[in-house]
Amino acid sequence: MKEKEARLRAIKKIIKTYKIKSQRDLLKHLRENGFNVTQATLSRDMRFLRVNKISDGENGYYYSLPSLDMRIDSEKSFIKDIIRGFISIDYSGNMAIMHTIPGHADSVAFAIDNLSLDEIIGTMAGDDTVLIILKENLEKEEFKKMLKEKIPELEL
Amino acid sequence: MKEKEARLRAIKKIIKTYKIKSQRDLLKHLRENGFNVTQATLSRDMRFLRVNKISDGENGYYYSLPSLDMRIDSEKSFIKDIIRGFISIDYSGNMAIMHTIPGHADSVAFAIDNLSLDEIIGTMAGDDTVLIILKENLEKEEFKKMLKEKIPELEL
DNA sequence: ATATTATTTGCATAAAATTACATTAATGGC
DNA sequence: GCCATTAATGTAATTTTATGCAAATAATAT
Numbered sequence: 376m377k378e379k380e381a382r383l384r385a386i387k388k389i390i391k392t393y394k395i396k397s398q399r400d401l402l403k404h405l406r407e408n409g410f411n412v413t414q415a416t417l418s419r420d421m422r423f424l425r426v427n428k429i430s431d432g433e434n435g436y437y438y439s440l441p442s443l444d445m446r447i448d449s450e451k452s453f454i455k456d457i458i459r460g461f462i463s464i465d466y467s468g469n470m471a472i473m474h475t476i477p478g479h480a481d482s483v484a485f486a487i488d489n490l491s492l493d494e495i496i497g498t499m500a501g502d503d504t505v506l507i508i509l510k511e512n513l514e515k516e517e518f519k520k521m522l523k524e525k526i527p528e529l530e531l
Numbered sequence: 532m533k534e535k536e537a538r539l540r541a542i543k544k545i546i547k548t549y550k551i552k553s554q555r556d557l558l559k560h561l562r563e564n565g566f567n568v569t570q571a572t573l574s575r576d577m578r579f580l581r582v583n584k585i586s587d588g589e590n591g592y593y594y595s596l597p598s599l600d601m602r603i604d605s606e607k608s609f610i611k612d613i614i615r616g617f618i619s620i621d622y623s624g625n626m627a628i629m630h631t632i633p634g635h636a637d638s639v640a641f642a643i644d645n646l647s648l649d650e651i652i653g654t655m656a657g658d659d660t661v662l663i664i665l666k667e668n669l670e671k672e673e674f675k676k677m678l679k680e681k682i683p684e685l686e687l
Numbered sequence: 688a689t690a691t692t693a694t695t696t697g698c699a700t701a702a703a704a705t706t707a708c709a710t711t712a713a714t715g716g717c
Numbered sequence: 718g719c720c721a722t723t724a725a726t727g728t729a730a731t732t733t734t735a736t737g738c739a740a741a742t743a744a745t746a747t
Contacts, residue, residue: 379725397703413727418704422590430581430597441586535695553733569697574735695742705732
């Protein structure tokens with residue numbers, strides 16, 4: 376069924392276009408576009424899309440799609456740690472070996488752990504090297520792609 | 532009344548520290564810290580602080596204070612400039628005297644100008660002091676309130 | 688001080704959002 | 718096709734959040 380898919384696309388567009396402040400609001404817009412669902416479904420859609428509710432800077436709130444530069448704070452700081460320490464990365468089998476500036480392996484490994492990427496099973500840190508164990512059967516290209524999306528600042 | 536102020540400070544701290552996912556949650560933390568209010572008050576506090584409700588990237592949501600990077604870009608960078616230079620502020624008549632770290636008065640004054648706050652008529656910068664001329668009849672408390680809302684990071 | 692005005696809060700309730708449960712639609716074997 | 722399994726949705730109940738209004742409290746003026 377592609378009804379849901381179409382609806383999600385419509386929702387994203389509506390949210391980007393208007394300042395939607397309640398699901399009831401959104402419902403109205405959807406109806407105008409020919410989508411007929413209940414508010415309960417919207418609640419589920421919103422969660423599915425990870426839509427945020429953010430202050431308009433005055434007295435109201437509106438829905439907003441998560442964007443890359445709005446990454447949640449904790450994640451942002453982990454990413455910063457990684458960028459700070461990162462030098463290079465190499466691969467062997469289902470492992471990635473990340474080279475860091477001396478003494479940074481630990482903070483980098485900690486940060487990687489805390490990103491809770493499910494492509495990664497675990498990490499081990501030396502002084503300037505972090506060993507990253509990848510999920511079995513994960514293509515290294517796939518991993519690189521994910522990493523690049525997550526931290527585009529890295530020179531992979 | 533400083534009860535509210537203290538509570539708001541506590542709320543900010545709690546929200547920064549834990550992943551609070553409902554006002555009931557927050558209420559519990561507040562009680563533990565000796566604040567006794569009702570959920571209705573929290574609802575108002577949240578709005579006052581412009582707290583956002585953000586997806587945790589999985590299936591949940593939690594509260595998050597508006598951060599610098601969620602402000603519109605130009606304003607963001609001006610605000611950063613102010614925060615970078617700011618030391619303290621004092622008042623005399625319809626003037627505010629902002630003390631900055633040496634050499635920063637200029638960039639701070641420039642930033643203040645560019646925020647186009649209509650509470651401010653004009654600024655003058657020395658080396659480590661910015662003179663801010665306030666709109667006539669503007670209460671200093673009102674000004675502080677505005678400033679605090681605009682740049683909560685400042686210790687006014 | 689006392690009066691006046693504005694702010695803050697609780698209570699009760701309304702509005703908004705989520706969820707348990709049941710039902711229906713889609714999907715993948717066979 | 719038919720059956721089994723999973724996903725999607727509606728309905729109704731529940732939970733969470735917001736708000737109108739009155740009482741309490743603080744701030745300001747006289």
